[in-house]
Amino acid sequence: MSLRLYDTSTRAVREFVPIQPGRVSIYLCGATVQAPPHVGHIRSGVNFDVLRRWLAHSGYDVTFCRNVTDLDDKIIRVAAQEGVPWFVVAERNQRAFTWAYDQLGCLPPTVEPRAMGHIPEMIELMQRLIDKGHAYAAGGDVYFDVMSYAERYGKLSNQRPENMRAAGDTDSDSAKHDPRDFALWKGAKPGEPTWPTPWGPGRPGWHLECSAMATKYLGETFDIHGGGVDLIFPHHENEIAQSQAAGDGFARYWLHNGMLKIGAEKMSKSLGNSLLIPAILTKVRPVELRYYLVSAHYRSVIDYSDESLTEAATGYQRIEGFVTRAAEVIHDVDAAAPLPQAFVDAMNDDLGVPQALAVIHEVVREGNVALAAGNKEQVARLLAEIQNMLDVLGLDPRSARWRESGGDHRVRETVAALVRVALDQRQAARARKDYAAADAIRDDLAAAGVIVEDTSSGPRWELAH
Numbered sequence: 001m002s003l004r005l006y007d008t009s010t011r012a013v014r015e016f017v018p019i020q021p022g023r024v025s026i027y028l029c030g031a032t033v034q035a036p037p038h039v040g041h042i043r044s045g046v047n048f049d050v051l052r053r054w055l056a057h058s059g060y061d062v063t064f065c066r067n068v069t070d071l072d073d074k075i076i077r078v079a080a081q082e083g084v085p086w087f088v089v090a091e092r093n094q095r096a097f098t099w100a101y102d103q104l105g106c107l108p109p110t111v112e113p114r115a116m117g118h119i120p121e122m123i124e125l126m127q128r129l130i131d132k133g134h135a136y137a138a139g140g141d142v143y144f145d146v147m148s149y150a151e152r153y154g155k156l157s158n159q160r161p162e163n164m165r166a167a168g169d170t171d172s173d174s175a176k177h178d179p180r181d182f183a184l185w186k187g188a189k190p191g192e193p194t195w196p197t198p199w200g201p202g203r204p205g206w207h208l209e210c211s212a213m214a215t216k217y218l219g220e221t222f223d224i225h226g227g228g229v230d231l232i233f234p235h236h237e238n239e240i241a242q243s244q245a246a247g248d249g250f251a252r253y254w255l256h257n258g259m260l261k262i263g264a265e266k267m268s269k270s271l272g273n274s275l276l277i278p279a280i281l282t283k284v285r286p287v288e289l290r291y292y293l294v295s296a297h298y299r300s301v302i303d304y305s306d307e308s309l310t311e312a313a314t315g316y317q318r319i320e321g322f323v324t325r326a327a328e329v330i331h332d333v334d335a336a337a338p339l340p341q342a343f344v345d346a347m348n349d350d351l352g353v354p355q356a357l358a359v360i361h362e363v364v365r366e367g368n369v370a371l372a373a374g375n376k377e378q379v380a381r382l383l384a385e386i387q388n389m390l391d392v393l394g395l396d397p398r399s400a401r402w403r404e405s406g407g408d409h410r411v412r413e414t415v416a417a418l419v420r421v422a423l424d425q426r427q428a429a430r431a432r433k434d435y436a437a438a439d440a441i442r443d444d445l446a447a448a449g450v451i452v453e454d455t456s457s458g459p460r461w462e463l464a465h
Contacts, residue, residue: 003058003348005224006299008232008254009156013350016253018223023061025218026052027251029210029227029235030066030112033093034074037100039275039289039304040260046290047257047298047351048226049106050393054347057392065217066109068094071116072206076192086193100277103286104293105394105401113213115204119195121212122204125246126184126197134245137199139175140187144238146180149245156240156254157233167234169205182238184208207238214239214250221249229256229299260302275304287402288313291395294353315361319386320397322364325371326383327398337384339392353393360389419450423459426452 003016018024028048031041045066055062070090079086094114101108126142129135134148146153150161166179170186173179183205188194194201214222227236236254243250262275280289283306292312296302340363346355363386370378390396397403422441429437442452445461452461 001345001348003054004350005253005255006350008256011158014253018060019221019252022059023063024055024224025063025222026065026224026226027210027214027218027222028064028066028109028225029231030068031094031097032069032072032074032206033090033097034072034078036093036096037277039277039280039293041097042100042104042277043260043293043302044226044228044257045101045106046104046293046394048255050294050298050353051224051226051255051351052107053392053394054351062110063218064107064110065214066112067210067213068097068112068114069206069209070094070114071193071203080191096277103277103281104290105287107394111217113217115209115213118209118212118216119204121216122185122208123197125208125212125242126199128246129184129242132245132247134242135184136177138177140200140202141170141175141183142185142197142199143176143181144184144242144245145177146182146241147178149241152244153241154237156237159233159237182207182234184242207235207242210235211239211243211246211248211250215243215248220247222251224253224255225251226255226257229258232256255298257298258296258301260304262304280309284309284313287395287397288316291316294393294395295357297354298351315357316395319360319364319390319395322367322371323383323386323390323397326367326379329371329376330380330383333380333384333387335384335388337381337388339388340385343389347392356389356393360386363389419445419461423452423461427459 004013005016006012007014026048028044030045031037048064048066052062052064068090071086075086075089079089082089126135129144130137130142133145135142135144146161146164153161154164161180164180166173167176167182169183170176185197185199185204185208186202188201188203193203195203214225225236225239240250284292289309292309293302295312295315340359343356343359346352346359349355363382367379367382367386370382387396387398391399394401422445426438426441429435429441445452449463450461451463452459
């Protein structure tokens with residue numbers, strides 16, 4: 001089965017056929033950096049990282065563009081409250097997002113454009129829209145004329161223009177032809193940053209930014225546009241309108257990840273229930289948080305709780321435990337080992353990661369049986385399958401990314417060396433039949449959080465979770 005993806009614009013699962021054979025272009029609406037990221041923001045980054053990894057594994061050359069909105073009304077408000085320039089707020093929070101993406105193992109984007117670095121492209125797009133009769137300047141602002149595009153406006157969000165409310169993106173609608181018209185450019189206001197344009201100084205509207213950046217880096221028509229479902233309207237609807245009205249094909253597939261909620265409320269910056277990434281990472285390791293975020297289908301709603309997070313961490317630890325034990329027996333795995341067909345089918349079915357994880361857990365169960373039976377050939381085959389599946393999802397505990405996470409690597413190497421010394425002393429005590437001393441060493445290690453398991457190939461240990 002070839003890759004099939006749910007396309008919001010058609011409200012159907014479609015076979016994915018890229019514009020250029022062997023190449024895929026993706027634009028993901030990234031952070032608006034008025035605050036540091038909570039776990040809901042990072043879900044989008046992780047979900048689309050899995051898409052990117054699967055496409056790459058499937059043989060595609062992927063260009064992944066994830067933007068940064070480094071100026072908007074919210075950033076200006078935060079800067080005013082703090083009494084600092086807007087770019088101080090933007091830079092601080094942009095670094096926090098970059099750190100969070102890295103902590104959760106997201107591959108760096110091919111390009112990560114910042115909106116304020118693309119004012120010339122935005123001016124050019126506005127001029128094209130004005131020339132085609134789809135935009136107009138009024139009172140220092142520039143607006144998109146929704147009714148000039150009425151026959152197609154609302155298709156993504158499945159709405160009709162006559163049923164839509166006012167855009168609500170300006171202090172007053174008095175300069176607009178229609179209250180539903182949205183701002184492409186906002187005229188200069190005291191205390192706000194401005195840039196010159198043929199229609200007067202000001203700053204861009206939010207929707208204009210993404211259209212300009214997407215087409216600059218991916219071309220007039222590209223493969224996939226992604227983001228959270230909360231962006232479908234008005235943001236993505238407006239992107240389509242202004243881009244296609246200007247003559248660009250724009251995105252051929254629209255993918256949207258579901259929200260992360262606490263109870264009945266969407267997790268957002270405006271609510272007191274936001275859970276920032278550093279706080280979450282005091283409860284679980286980064287790889288366990290990644291596992292939690294991918295274990296639900298990307299289009300589903302996640303209802304966050306500490307209990308569900310802990311359950312996910314325990315699920316990952318079962319996989320990790322097998323990989324660790326098997327790696328003590330099998331030191332090298334076949335990186336070219338084929339993936340189980342059930343895993344491939346799950347991933348090709350609209351990125352069915354929950355079903356793919358079920359395949360991994362089933363293979364882990366087979367692997368544990370093979371380990372107990374001492375069947376090294378079987379263990380080697382299953383370990384290779386598991387690691388290759390985990391690699392696709394960015395979850396392989398033996399990868400450099402996760403071996404080096406969760407603390408200082410040199411400290412953990414030192415701990416491992418000290419535990420090995422204690423185990424050697426325990427083995428020596430057992431050899432001379434001093435079982436009391438051997439038991440005391442084991443009890444001391446357990447009190448320090450080190451669990452020892454005696455196996456046919458010698459003692460093995462792991463940190464208690």
